[in-house]
Amino acid sequence: MQIIAPRWLIPIEPHATVLSDHAVITDHERIVQIMPLSAARIAYPSAKETLLAEHVLLPGLINTHTHSAMSLLRGYADDLALMTWLHQHIWPAETAHVSDDFIFDGTTLAIMEMIAGGTTCANDMYFEHSAVARAAVSCGFRMGIGCSILEFPTPYASDADGYIKKALASRAEFSGEPLVHFTLAPHAPYTVSDDTFSRVITLADELDLGLHSHIHETQDEIKNSLKQYGVRPLERLAALGFLGSNLVAAHMVHTSDTEIALLAKHGVNIAHNPASNLKLASGIARIHAMQQAGINVSIGTDGAASNNKIDLFAEMRLAALLAKAQANNAEAIPAWQALEMTTLNAAKAMRLDDKIGSIKVGKQADLIAVDLSAAATQPCYDPISQLVYAADRSQVSHVWIAGRCVYQAGQHLSLNTGETLNRARRWQQRIKKEA
Incomplete structure (x- = not known):
C-alpha cells in the first residue's frame, strides 16, 4: 500500500x-x-x-500516434516535404536497416524518452510487432501496438496478406500481457487497396480490434484520391465501412465541415499531431471545430524522424496555441481541455478509458x-x-x-539507460556509413 x-x-x-x-x-x-x-x-x-x-x-500522458522505432532516424532527413521525405529518404533507410534488432532498440530509446517526459502509454504503428511488444514489456511501458499493413513489399512482409498474418501471429504471441495490446494499422488510403481495407474491417469486427491509420494528412493525398477514386479519402473509407469508434485517425489536417460532421457521426477518434504537421508543412488541423462537433480529439507526436521530439508537454502547448490562432478565438482549447486531450481523451481513443486516463478508484495507477x-x-x-x-x-x-515506479529524480528504474544509448549510437554510425 x-x-x-x-x-x-x-x-x-x-x-x-x-x-x-x-x-x-x-x-x-x-x-x-x-x-x-x-x-x-x-x-x-x-x-x-x-x-x-x-x-x-x-x-500519465498518453501519446495516440507515434512510430517509436523511428527514434533511430531522428534528424536523418529534415526540412523536406512529406512525399520527398518518405520516398527518397525514410523508406530507403527502412528497407536497408529495419530488422528485429532495429525495432527493439529504437522502441526502447523512444520509451526511455517518453517515460522521462511523463508519457506512460503510446499508440504505436510500425513493423516487427513482436519486437515492439518485447521492448514495451521489458521497460514496463504500456503500449498499443499498431501492426502496419501496406500493399507493397518491405523487408518485413511481401504483401498485405503477409502483413496481416504477422500481425495476428504477434498478437497471439503476447496474449495475456497486461501492458500491451494490438491494433490493425492500414498505413494510409494511398498505400492500401479497397480489398485490403475490407479484409481489415472484417478482422477488426471479428476480433474486436482497434484500427489506426494516417488519413487526410496532406492536400496531395486528397488530390491523388480524387484522381484515382473520384472521391476524397474520407468519403472512400466511409463507403467501405472503415469509419467507427474503434478507429484512431492520425492527422486529419484537411477537413471540410461535411467531413467533420461525418467523423462525428461515426464516432471516429482523432490523433492530432501539431508539431509534425507543421514541420512537414502538412497544415493545421481544425481541432476546435472538431471538438465543437463532439469529436474525441487526442494528441500524438508522430515519430521522432518527423518531429523531432516525442514530447507531449510541447505538443499540448502547441496544440492549444494553434487552435486559438486557427479558430481566431482565444477561448478555443483552454488549458484544461488540452490536458484532457493527452489523458482521458487519449485513453478513450485507445479504448483504455476503463483502465487509465484519469485518477479514479479502481483504475490502474498510471x-x-x-x-x-x-x-x-x-x-x-x-x-x-x-x-x-x-x-x-x-x-x-x-x-x-500500473503502480510501479519506473522513473524518479532523473533516474530510470525499468531500463538500462547506458546500454540503450550505446545501441542508438551504434545504429547511428551504421546508418550514416551506409547512407
Whole structure:
C-alpha cells in the first residue's frame, strides 16, 4: 500500500478539477482511494508515503500516434516535404536497416524518452510487432501496438496478406500481457487497396480490434484520391465501412465541415499531431471545430524522424496555441481541455478509458508528478494552466505505470539507460556509413 501526497492533485474527472492536500492511495497496480492527506494517514498508518511538496500529481500522458522505432532516424532527413521525405529518404533507410534488432532498440530509446517526459502509454504503428511488444514489456511501458499493413513489399512482409498474418501471429504471441495490446494499422488510403481495407474491417469486427491509420494528412493525398477514386479519402473509407469508434485517425489536417460532421457521426477518434504537421508543412488541423462537433480529439507526436521530439508537454502547448490562432478565438482549447486531450481523451481513443486516463478508484495507477517549484513555473495561480503553458518535460520527477515506479529524480528504474544509448549510437554510425 502506498500514499502519494502531492501539493495539487488533478484527477481529470471531473473537468478542470484541482484538489489541494489530497492523497492517492495505491495497492499494487490499482488506485484504491482518493482522500484528504490527513485522513489517509489515519486510515493507512503503515503505508509507504511519497510526499511531493511542490508537485502536481496527474494521470500519465498518453501519446495516440507515434512510430517509436523511428527514434533511430531522428534528424536523418529534415526540412523536406512529406512525399520527398518518405520516398527518397525514410523508406530507403527502412528497407536497408529495419530488422528485429532495429525495432527493439529504437522502441526502447523512444520509451526511455517518453517515460522521462511523463508519457506512460503510446499508440504505436510500425513493423516487427513482436519486437515492439518485447521492448514495451521489458521497460514496463504500456503500449498499443499498431501492426502496419501496406500493399507493397518491405523487408518485413511481401504483401498485405503477409502483413496481416504477422500481425495476428504477434498478437497471439503476447496474449495475456497486461501492458500491451494490438491494433490493425492500414498505413494510409494511398498505400492500401479497397480489398485490403475490407479484409481489415472484417478482422477488426471479428476480433474486436482497434484500427489506426494516417488519413487526410496532406492536400496531395486528397488530390491523388480524387484522381484515382473520384472521391476524397474520407468519403472512400466511409463507403467501405472503415469509419467507427474503434478507429484512431492520425492527422486529419484537411477537413471540410461535411467531413467533420461525418467523423462525428461515426464516432471516429482523432490523433492530432501539431508539431509534425507543421514541420512537414502538412497544415493545421481544425481541432476546435472538431471538438465543437463532439469529436474525441487526442494528441500524438508522430515519430521522432518527423518531429523531432516525442514530447507531449510541447505538443499540448502547441496544440492549444494553434487552435486559438486557427479558430481566431482565444477561448478555443483552454488549458484544461488540452490536458484532457493527452489523458482521458487519449485513453478513450485507445479504448483504455476503463483502465487509465484519469485518477479514479479502481483504475490502474498510471501517474506522473511534475515539480512546479522552478522559477519558470512560479508563482502558480492555476496548476492546470501552468502545466500546459509553462511547464516542460524536464520537470517530471516521478512516473508510475500500473503502480510501479519506473522513473524518479532523473533516474530510470525499468531500463538500462547506458546500454540503450550505446545501441542508438551504434545504429547511428551504421546508418550514416551506409547512407
